[in-house]
Amino acid sequence: MTVLIILGSIVVAFLIYLLIQKMNAYTKRVYNYKFFGWKSYLITSFSYALICSGIYFYDKASVTNGDLLNGQILFVLGAAGLLWLFFTIYTIQM
Numbered sequence: 001m002t003v004l005i006i007l008g009s010i011v012v013a014f015l016i017y018l019l020i021q022k023m024n025a026y027t028k029r030v031y032n033y034k035f036f037g038w039k040s041y042l043i044t045s046f047s048y049a050l051i052c053s054g055i056y057f058y059d060k061a062s063v064t065n066g067d068l069l070n071g072q073i074l075f076v077l078g079a080a081g082l083l084w085l086f087f088t089i090y091t092i093q094m
Contacts, residue, residue: 033092043085050078 020036027035051074058071 031092033089035089040085040089043081047078047081047085050074050081052078054078 024034024036027033054071054073054075054077056071057074058068060066061068061071
């Protein structure tokens, strides 16, 4: 069963890769911009990691009456990264 899960995960990852390549070809043809790139991928990944970490630290601090500011700062930094990415993509499309 473990082998089937691993093979299924590889197939799903490959299908997602093909979908991303097809979307990139379409956005490059229509908008002259590749939507999925390493820069946007890294910014999105780090931003979501900061948001999830911020929520975790905020929840943990609220239960233990700790410092809530740490989680709030991480959450705001992650949200700022995503907003910057969305603004960059929006200005490129215009």
